[in-house]
Amino acid sequence: MNYQSTRDSKISFSSAEAIKTGIAPDGGLFVPSEIPSLSASEIENIKNLSYVELADFVLGKFLTDYTAEEVHHCASNAYTKEKFESDTIAPLHKLNDNTHILELWHGPTCAFKDMALQILPYLLTKAMKKTGEEKEVIILVATSGDTGKAALEGFKDVEGTNIQVFYPVDGVSKIQKLQMATQLGKNVNVTAVKGNFDDAQTGVKKIFSNDDMRKKADELGYVFSSANSINWGRLVPQIVYYFYSYATLLKNNEIKMGDKINIVVPTGNFGNILAAFYAKSMGLPVNKLICASNKNNVLTDFINTGVYDRNRKFETTISPSMDILISSNLERFIYHMSGENASFVAECMKKLNEEGKYDIGAELTKKIKEIFVGGYASDEDTVETIKKTNEKYSYIPDTHTSVAIKVYEDYVKETGDNTKTVIASTANPFKFNQSVLSALVEEREMEGKDEFELLQMLSEKGNLNIPDSLNNLKKMDVRFKDVCNKEEMWDMVHTFLTNK
Ligand SMILES: *Cc1c(COP(=O)(O)O)cnc(C)c1O
Numbered sequence: 001m002n003y004q005s006t007r008d009s010k011i012s013f014s015s016a017e018a019i020k021t022g023i024a025p026d027g028g029l030f031v032p033s034e035i036p037s038l039s040a041s042e043i044e045n046i047k048n049l050s051y052v053e054l055a056d057f058v059l060g061k062f063l064t065d066y067t068a069e070e071v072h073h074c075a076s077n078a079y080t081k082e083k084f085e086s087d088t089i090a091p092l093h094k095l096n097d098n099t100h101i102l103e104l105w106h107g108p109t110c111a112f113k114d115m116a117l118q119i120l121p122y123l124l125t126k127a128m129k130k131t132g133e134e135k136e137v138i139i140l141v142a143t144s145g146d147t148g149k150a151a152l153e154g155f156k157d158v159e160g161t162n163i164q165v166f167y168p169v170d171g172v173s174k175i176q177k178l179q180m181a182t183q184l185g186k187n188v189n190v191t192a193v194k195g196n197f198d199d200a201q202t203g204v205k206k207i208f209s210n211d212d213m214r215k216k217a218d219e220l221g222y223v224f225s226s227a228n229s230i231n232w233g234r235l236v237p238q239i240v241y242y243f244y245s246y247a248t249l250l251k252n253n254e255i256k257m258g259d260k261i262n263i264v265v266p267t268g269n270f271g272n273i274l275a276a277f278y279a280k281s282m283g284l285p286v287n288k289l290i291c292a293s294n295k296n297n298v299l300t301d302f303i304n305t306g307v308y309d310r311n312r313k314f315e316t317t318i319s320p321s322m323d324i325l326i327s328s329n330l331e332r333f334i335y336h337m338s339g340e341n342a343s344f345v346a347e348c349m350k351k352l353n354e355e356g357k358y359d360i361g362a363e364l365t366k367k368i369k370e371i372f373v374g375g376y377a378s379d380e381d382t383v384e385t386i387k388k389t390n391e392k393y394s395y396i397p398d399t400h401t402s403v404a405i406k407v408y409e410d411y412v413k414e415t416g417d418n419t420k421t422v423i424a425s426t427a428n429p430f431k432f433n434q435s436v437l438s439a440l441v442e443e444r445e446m447e448g449k450d451e452f453e454l455l456q457m458l459s460e461k462g463n464l465n466i467p468d469s470l471n472n473l474k475k476m477d478v479r480f481k482d483v484c485n486k487e488e489m490w491d492m493v494h495t496f497l498t499n500k
Contacts, residue, residue: 001064003030003232006335007346014065016127019120019233020137022226027209028345030232031332036061038283044257047247051089052076054247055119055240061282062236063123070126078119078237083108090115090241092248093425095393098418099408100254101401101425102245109179110428110467111321112272113150116229116237120151121158123233124225128160138222138497139163140207142200144268144321145172146427148190149179151227156185162222162500164189164493166200169483171320173432174451175470182476189496190480193489196314198326201228203489213490220497229271230328238275239282245422246284255420260287262421264411266404267291267299268322270329272424277333280371287419292407293376294319299327303374306365308348309357318379318435319399321426326352334360337368375407382406386439396440396462399432401425430470433458 003018005011007028013021018030038061046054055075056068063071079089085106093101107114128137139161141151148165155163165180169192172180180190193200207213208224217224229235242263249255263286265273273291280286293299295315302308310325317323335345338360351358360368377385382399385406390396397405404423411417429436433454437446440461446454452474455466484492 001036001062002033004033005029005342006031006331007342007349009340009342014131015063015232016065016130019123019231020127020131020133020223020225022224022228022231023205023208027205028342028349029230029328029332031335032062035278035281035336037281043283046243047250049247050087051240051244052079054244055079055237058240058243059236065130066126074119074122074126077122083114083118090244092245092252092422093395095389095395098420100245100249100420100422101395101397102241102422103425104241105398105425105428105431107150108469109146109149109153110431110470111146111150112424112426113146114153115241116234117147117150117154117227119237120227120231120233121154121161125158125160127233133223135218135221135223137161137225138217138493139225139227140204140493141165141227142197142204143167143172144197144323145176146321146431147228149176149183152180152183152185152188152190155227156183156188158187162187162497163227164191164496166191166193166204166489166492168192168196168200169194171197171316171323173320173434175431175433175473176320178451178473178478179470181478181480182473183479189492190482191489191492192483193486194483195486196316197324198314199486201326201328203486204228207490207493210490216494217497222497228328229269235271235275235278235329238272239278242276242279242422243284249420249422258285260285260419262286262288262290262408262417262419264290264292264404264408264421264423266319266322266400266424266426267293268324268327270299270327270333272426274329274333276424277336277371281336288373288417289371290373290375290408290411292404293374294322294382294403295376295378296323296325297376298325299330300374300376302330303368303372306360306362306368307357308352308360310352311356318382318432319403321400322403338364373411375410377403377406383435383439385409386436390440390462396429396436396464397425398427398429399435400427428467429462430455430458430464430467437461
């Protein structure tokens, strides 16, 4: 199977090349030339597979230039009990008869990004070997908080790789900042950018598409790559856990083979929910895909009207990993929904770039609405939902998951739909301890407490264990203190590479 650019079907790469380069040469994103479809018996069989076996199976369908042994090497090293707390890797927590929470945050950095970023370094180093690459790779990451840490943790001290992370200086939680600033490893660099996530992401995309910078990196002995969800190697591992959640529901006798489920995803860059769309396209029985946003509700409006319009105020919310106005992966979605129409995608992206908006038209919007539901939740709703979920079910969701729960509850109220539903839970509540606690205790109880006292408080409140990786942060030195302007991002990369 080959990979094409969303903006030009004539561009064709192997999966190894697509993963190595991250983004297509014309600025488009790599998409598979066809979406493999599973037979009924293949889907039936998934309930007999362990997480690693299922990853072998799904990845094997897409990465056809990797041998089965290579894929297995990647999956079996990434999805271990040591890294994900148990062999389950992605456990399903039953909230009530209809609602199941898919906990994707049992990896080393406490967010769902680990599901892809623990395996990406294996996929990428294999890709470099397979394509005969002799240079080292420099991975450039823009992060709204969670990708940065997960990528740093995945790539630290991986031979042949280096990683530079940019995060918005005031756009991440204190715990997230500490996680990144204390990162260990010889091949890592972390810089805060004065601006928001979109500024950081745009800055990184500019470096990628700048021939001059690419040449300078090349002269120093490096090729660019990406660990953001624009990289196909990030997306494909995320398809696995949607099948896994279905298999778990089957095993627990919650559904019968062939029953449809709803999937709710708290969404930012549209990567996680796009993976659910791929799973559905492969044959996973799905009724609705519910796209949950926070107050940056550009996707809610898009799904409801067909107009994508980023000309609006950027809101800083308590679910910062979803504070995004340019959802990169929507480009892949429009490509598939428009019948692989690359020139249409190119035109939309040109309009987005020049005017900040585009309109996909009534017909395509109707088609999207048959599958997708869009909704959003305010910060007040998010806090209220954490509180209620705890009171009703003794379960404390993080802020992002809470957005998804709220949007799902609104959907059920409106439609009466009682289809069994999987809600993707994207972060451990400890990672956003301050906002989560504000739903559970009085403001004055939190006053004057530092991050670690707040972890302790949440632990007592919820009768939950503090993840070691967060508790240990207090013993670690801050290594990275640089803050740069968005125009200076390349200088930071250049200095990092020159001084290595
Ligand atoms: C990244 C992230 C999201 C958004 O996922 P996308 O794939 O960008 O849509 C949601 N919640 C958390 C906690 C995240 O880290």
